[in-house]
Amino acid sequence: MILGIDGYLGWPLALRMASKGYEVIGIDNMATRKSVEEVGSISALPIKSMDERVKIANKEFKGKITFVKGDITDYKLICDTIKEHTPETIVHFAEQRSAPYSMIDVNHATYTMRNNINGTINLIYAIRGADLDTHVVKMGTMGEFGTPKFDIPEAPFVDVEIKGKRDKITTPKWGGSWYHWTKVHDTNNLLFANKLWGITMTDIMQGPVYGTRTSEIKSEDLFTRFDFDAVWGTVVNRYCVEAILGEPLTPYGKGGQIRGFLSLQDSMDALTLLIENKPKTGEYRSVNQFMELLSVNEIAEIVKTEAAKLGIDAKIKNVENPRVEEEQHHYNPERTVLPSLGFKLKVQMKDAIGEIIKDLLPNKNRLENYKDVLLPKTRWR
Ligand SMILES: NC(=O)c1ccc[n+]([C@@H]2O[C@H](COP(=O)([O-])OP(=O)(O)OC[C@H]3O[C@@H](n4cnc5c(N)ncnc54)[C@H](O)[C@@H]3O)[C@@H](O)[C@H]2O)c1
Structure with a gap:
């Protein structure tokens, strides 16, 4: 599910x-x-309605996809759907996932809190109610950790000594937006549910994902959405659209912000591995899911170089940072779970940018009308 x-x-x-x-x-x-749509933007790659794409996918693949339109903050809906289908695994992506969207104003902040935290609580109660041995794969974010001066552990708990006494505490986290805090609150709630009821969990801390293709997305009919505006686009995808529109690539502030990036293909490979290799029943597994550590300046250089190979002369222009974040910092997250399961990196960013730009180019004329959504309008302070 x-x-x-x-x-x-x-x-x-x-x-x-x-x-x-x-x-x-x-x-x-x-x-x-x-x-x-609310922020005046669109998916850069046109996507079909769910009904249309499910029909196409079910013709092409041997498995069967069933779509249920509904809101997981509706407890009855999620209970009924789980009881009817008794899933072996539930992958939970259904959250408001934009940090800038959560920072627009109080209504967007409270919507993000309600949607994300209530949906996750509904999910764990629904599993408990159905009395199933379901593996919950919950998508959190590397952003839960912030950018601490220590190396980021890949574990839900760490050992500490406070005033001479030793104990275990939850791994320290410091979200950088209301959105990121909902993910931290989710993690705490899931840890508690695991302790109370022994629900088997994989809580994934994932870095920003980029790209248009996976082994299964070979035709445009099966494209997934691709966001590029300042509210919904993550940095790599945003730079690629800036490049095709002849706009400068715009790292925020000094551009030394480092994150752990991964391609859509590698994200799917990692998820498949985690779904097919579930933890022991009742275990809570924390996974740091990223492939390459790069700063937003380095990414701008990669996009500029790869765009040049396609005849696009992209300029880089650092702009005022709307966020409140460190622009030069230590960043060294641990990553052992995926390698221990045999994960092999398939895609390096420098090899993926050309393909993304080629997929975007046929949409250039359509996107010309959306240049005004590229730069941020919300200041976080
Ligand atoms: N894309 C990334 O780079 C990235 C990185 C780290 C973590 N994540 C996390 O992974 C998850 C999926 O990300 P994505 O990029 O696919 O985001 P997305 O916004 O494209 O997909 C989330 C989907 O959930 C749906 N949804 C939201 N609230 C819902 C609700 N209450 N009931 C039913 N459906 C609901 C949305 O309509 C959307 O289709 C999110 O939780 C996000 O925070 C994404």
């Missing part, structure tokens, strides 16, 4: 699982489509 099946990650995962012969049940309330 995939919660958030209409999303950037949900749709490719549905295709991946269907292509492997699994039965896939997906829930989505179409919130991202509406919220992207």
Whole structure:
């Protein structure tokens, strides 16, 4: 079962699982489509309605995808769907996933809190109510940790000594937006549910994902959404659209902000591995899911170089940082779970940018009308 099946990650995962012969049940309330429209933007790659793309995918792959339109903050809906389909695994993507959107004003902050935290609580109560041994794969973010001066552990707890006494505490976290704090609160709630009821969990701390293609997305009919505006676009995808529109690539502030990036293909491969290698029943597994540590300045250089190979002369222009964040910092997260399961990196960013730009170019004329959504309008301070 995939919660958030209409999303950037949900749709490719549905295709991946269907292509492997699994039965896939997906829930989505179409919130991202509406919220992207709300800020005056669109998906850079045109995407079909859920009904249309499910029909195409079910013709192409041997598995079967069933779509349920609904909101997971509706407890009855999620209970009924889980009871009806008794899923072996539930992958939970169905959250408001934009940090800038959560920072627009109090209404966007409280919506993000309600949507994300209540949805996750509903999910764990629904599993408990159905009395199933379901593996919950919850998508959190590396952003839960912030950018601490210590090396980021890949564990839910760390040992500490406070005033001479030793104990274990939850791994220290410091979200950088209301959105990131909802993910921290989710992690705490999931840890508590695991302690109370022994629900088997994989809590993934994932870095920003980029790209348009996976092994299953070969035709445009199966494209997943691709956001590029200042509210919904993550940095790599945003730079690629800036490049094709002849606009400067715009790192925020000094541009020394480092994050752990990964391609859509590698994200799907990692998720498949985690789904097919579940933890022991009752275990809580924390996973740091990223591939390459790069600063936003380094990424701008990569996009500039790869765009030049396609005849595009992209300029780089650092702009005022709307966020409140460190612009030069230590960043060294631990990553052992995925390598221990045999994960092999397939895509390096420098090899993926050309393909993304080629997929975007046929949409250049359509996107010319959306240049005004490239630069941030919300200041976080
Ligand atoms: N894309 C990334 O780079 C990235 C990185 C780290 C973590 N994540 C996390 O992974 C998850 C998926 O990300 P994505 O990029 O696919 O986002 P997305 O917004 O494209 O997909 C999320 C989907 O969930 C749906 N949804 C939201 N609230 C819902 C609700 N209450 N009920 C039913 N459906 C609901 C949305 O309509 C959307 O289709 C999110 O939780 C996000 O925070 C994403």
